[in-house]
Amino acid sequence: MVSALLAALVALAIPQVLRSLVDGPLQDGDSSEIWVPVLVVLALGVIEAVMIWLRRWFVLQPGTRVEAGMRNAFYEKLQDLPVSFHDRWASGQLLSRAVSDLNIIRRWMSFGLVLLVVNIATIVVGFVFLISINWMLGVLFMVCSVPMWIYGYVFEKKYSVVSRRSQDQAGDLATSVEESVHGIRVLKAFGRGGHALRNFVNQAEDLRGTEIEKARAVAGIWLWLLLVPDVTFALSLFGGVLLAADGQLSVGELVAFFATATVLRFPVESIGYLLAMTFDARTAADRFFEVMDQENTITDPESPVVIDDPEGRLVFEGVHFRYQDSPAQFPDLLDGIDLALEPGETMALVGLTGSGKSTLTALSTRLYDVTAGRITLDGVDIRHLTRHDLRRHIAMAFEDAILFSASVRDNVLLGRPEASDADLAEALDIAQAAFVHDLPHGVETLVGEEGLSLSGGQRQRLALARAVAARPEVLVLDDPLSALDVDTEALVEAALRRVLASTTGLIVAHRPSTVMLADRVALLERGRVTAVGTHSHLLATNDHYRFVISSLDEEAAAAMPDPGPDTVPDPAPGPLPDVLHDTAAPNTRGALS
Missing domain, CATH: 3.40.50.300 (P-loop containing nucleotide triphosphate hydrolases)
Structure with a gap:
């Protein structure tokens, strides 16, 4: 922020050098005196470029570090919150907060916040320079800017609501995509891909409409941000020419005034974009802290008890x-x-x-x-x-056996990663999961997202092996x-x-x-x-x-699978006896007597 502010102040200093150049050597016709202010302008330009480069270099590390820290804290919070929280929240909403919202916050911290503060400071200092050159033109410039600030206040009220709705709709859309991807087998099996697509298109269209509403709001403030400075320039030019013709303003002062106003043009015009970015970041921060501020009702005690010799009662x-x-x-x-x-x-x-x-x-x-x-x-x-x-x-x-996008070994030893290969083999043997040895890389084979590359029975056996391997x-x-x-x-x-x-x-x-x-x-x-x-x-x-x-x-x-036409059918159902009997089918699950 300091380097950006120095760059802005250096840019504002250049018109002052131009004023001395126009009212001095150029007016006197002494070409030998031109080189000093020219070299000063060149030096100031180089300094401004270096300060802008430093500004960009300075924000690289802190911005990404803060974003990474917030994302890690967010993930840690999600892991810590109880299952009841995850029962209520859609996964797409959490995903959009962890990715897109934090990206918005990082961009605002690294770019939006710096330029918003620096540009406001530049505008204030620039107005002081304008008034110091000629107070009448300076006051005219400030008065003409008032409609822009009024509309900026109106814009804030409208844009904040639309921005929040847009980000919530983006989270809902992410949830739809995630559900469709995870349920792709069901959608295909029942031929409901078209139905899912129509629902997605409707949600996407709602988001598109909201984004258009946002764009219209931004376009409205851009109209004022472009129109007001142009009108202000025209009025100031007209007034400045009259003052110069009347001898109340020198040519150098007129040049310096408009050179300063030109320097202020970008800070003034950028306010709309930076305000929109700021409101997006505020909404993103609100959504981030909605999760971070959730109370965890299942916590560790302040003075925990340790069971030294657990028996399992x-x-x-x-x-x-x-x-x-x-x-x-x-x-x-x-x-x-x-x-x-x-x-x-x-x-x-x-x-x-x-x-x-x-x-x-x-x-x-x-x-x-x-x-x-x-x-x-x-x-x-x-x-x-x-x-x-x-x-x-x-x-x-x-x-419901859930596996992770990791190797068979990592999935089975999730509860006790320090377990030996012998413990792993024993757990797989108990769960009758010998099929893992036929996989391309054995226990080092990646099972894919949620283990969907395996059958339901295979996933259940690995989940059972995971519980057994923990040796509870x-x-x-x-x-x-x-x-x-x-x-x-x-x-x-x-x-x-x-x-x-x-x-x-x-x-x-x-x-x-x-x-x-x-x-x-x-x-x-x-x-x-x-x-x-x-x-x-x-x-x-x-x-x-x-x-x-x-x-x-x-x-x-x-x-049970269909026994086929050659198998003796089960007896017709009748009253339930006091003690259940073995059935005649060879693949029964065992007597319950």
């Missing part, structure tokens, strides 16, 4: 949960859960859709926090542990085998039994075979645990449990 005590935006009249999603898992025990969660199974597992790692009650690990409230320690003791595998004291599995075929599922379950023999397990069961992994079963019904016991005991004593198990059995049968 997980207890839910009077746990209630409801989402923040749930209407007050809606009941709690979880309504007083009491459940205890002993070290090394495997508990299956069984219930109809919407009973709260997945929500209960998410609470165990504080992806959400309980609304009331508490969850303890080895007698310690999990809110008294740091999130890092808690998630080191408890690992999760989700039904508590392993939480939210139906991680749903995409596996019958034979692979049986192999994975057999390997999981070895892992769960020494690890506390909490498994959401959507298949009858998954229930067989558990030592005990907890039945969830409308957000409450209504029964806990062994599978055989609940089958014999609980009608709702038999109903849930029958629905799981029907889902499993529906998910």
